[in-house]
Amino acid sequence: MPAPPIQLSEAWFDAREADRIAQALRGRVAGNGPFCLKVEERLKRLLDDRRVLLTTSCTHAMELALLALGFGPGDEVICPSFTFVSTANAVLRVGARPVFADIEDRTLGLDPADVERRISPRTLGVLPVHYAGIAADMARLLDLARSRRLKVVEDAAHGLGARLGGRPLGTLGDAGCFSFHETKNVTCGEGGAVTFADAGVAERAEVIREKGTNRSAFLRGEVDKYTWVAEGSSYVLSDVLAAMLDAQLDKLEEIQVRRARLVSRYREELAAWAHAHQARLPPIDPERQGNDHLFYMLLPDEETRDRCLAGLRARGVMASFHYVPLHSSPYGRSLGPTGELPVTDRVARTLVRLPLHPRLSEGDVERVVAALKQALP
Ligand SMILES: Cc1ncc(COP(=O)(O)O)c(C=O)c1O
Structure with a gap:
């Protein structure tokens, strides 16, 4: 009998995920529950103590980051063409325009010189991808962003646990976005996370993530009822999936x-x-x-x-x-x-x-x- 095919990528689950999911099923299963809060804290420790919000995917994490940072119609965002469709889709979903720039041969990340050539008066941000968990040239991209007043959102879908000069990928720009899709090093099937440099932007994202309500503040006991306070969407991860992530982080x-x-x-x-x-x-x-x-x-x-x-x-x-x-x-x-x-x-x-x-x-x-x-x- 021929040997079974060797798959490109496969998730590794055992009793640990099953036990943790069973535990979640005995409690609350909506988003922003106890496993979500626990996993956000665990990720925060891995990500230089930056505030982390779990999301339903990295695609949604990028949408959320762009919305919270104020991107919208009329803005341009420079991103690689050598990437998964989500990078550009997130830009389009917030009404902005993706402008494709070339990558560098060495890192397969955005080429800062080509990014500079593609800056226009409408450019508001740069969205580098850390392909294969290998950092793009962030020193030059961040310098360029600073001098041209651009915001930087990192697509760190591949990058959890990888570093540049000791600093975790996803914590170098204004926001960093991660994927927990089945093909990633840590997975819950479909899931993501976003981290922000600025606490005020993170607060805005927290509201957008919860359908434009202040439900997160309510769950923390900061307000006595929650209500609609801004335009929002639904990007919270179910506690069942967060329980899976908790087990994956143990591993x-x-x-x-x-x-x-x-x-x-x-x-x-x-x-x-x-x-x-x-x-x-x-x-x-x-x-x-x-x-x-x-x-x-x-x-x-x-x-x-x-x-x-x-x-x-x-x-x-x-x-x-x-x-x-x-x-x-x-x-x-x-x-x-x-x-x-x-x-x-x-x-x-x-x-x-x-x-x-x-x-x-x-x-x-x-x-x-x-x-x-x-x-x-
Ligand atoms: C570079 C890159 N960005 C974004 C994504 C999208 O991640 P998700 O499936 O969690 O939305 C992927 C997916 O593999 C990816 O490779």
């Missing part, structure tokens, strides 16, 4: 140890092969402490990449590309011309992601590597 260290072990195994097994095949592995940079969220390779050209993906899949290894650049997607094209994004186009044509998740064994890594060496001998 965070184990998850990270497993991921790190698998990544170092990939690196050992692939170093000589990568050199011989002009393939680039993710950068090792002491300033950028990653979280081993994704393991990717950049191959020399598109034909080699496609051969690699087909060869791996034929051998039961569910490797994948990343992303269709947003400016070249059907909807992205309908938003108007973007101009040249040469690094984005090249990276999207040549990138392969290899399976990486906490249920993978070192034997699985050997199988992936053997399949890769057969696909591209």
Whole structure:
């Protein structure tokens, strides 16, 4: 019987999540309940003591961040085209316009020089993505933002636990947004979080998140009844999902140890092969402490990449590309011309992601590597 396929990513659940969910079911299950508050406190400790609000997704976390920071119709937000659709959708949902800029070859994050070229009188913010949990060039992006009075919202969907110069990703700009989607290092199926630099903005976000009411203040006993105080929406995470996150946070260290072990195994097994095949592995940079969220390779050209993906899949290894650049997607094209994004186009044509998740064994890594060496001998 052939071995089962090796999945690109898989969540790791056991009795700990089931127990915690059972506990949540015995109490309140709406949002902003005891597990939500507990998990927000735990995340706060991981995120330099910044106020954290749980949300239903990272997409919603970004919408909420942009709304709380005052983005709206007429504003432009510079973001990468090399990203998941959510980054640009969040901008569009608040009525603003995404302006796509190129990425840097080294970090696969926004290129500050190209961002600067795309600033217009309407630009209000920059939305960098920390691809694979590797920090974008935040020193230059933050300098630029400061000098041009732009707000910075970090799409740290991949970035929980990763750092830049010791500082957690998601705490470097005005707001940072995280994902707990099933593919992320810590997951509750679908979920997210947002963190803010400014306590006043966080308070505004708390109201927007609760349908424009001051229910959060009411739950803390600060007002004796709650009412409609602003325009809002519904972005609170159910306590059942927060209970799952609580169990996942208990396992965070184990998850990270497993991921790190698998990544170092990939690196050992692939170093000589990568050199011989002009393939680039993710950068090792002491300033950028990653979280081993994704393991990717950049191959020399598109034909080699496609051969690699087909060869791996034929051998039961569910490797994948990343992303269709947003400016070249059907909807992205309908938003108007973007101009040249040469690094984005090249990276999207040549990138392969290899399976990486906490249920993978070192034997699985050997199988992936053997399949890769057969696909591209
Ligand atoms: C860079 C990036 N931003 C945002 C998201 C959206 O996250 P969510 O599914 O939690 O909305 C993703 C999802 O994978 C992503 O890769």
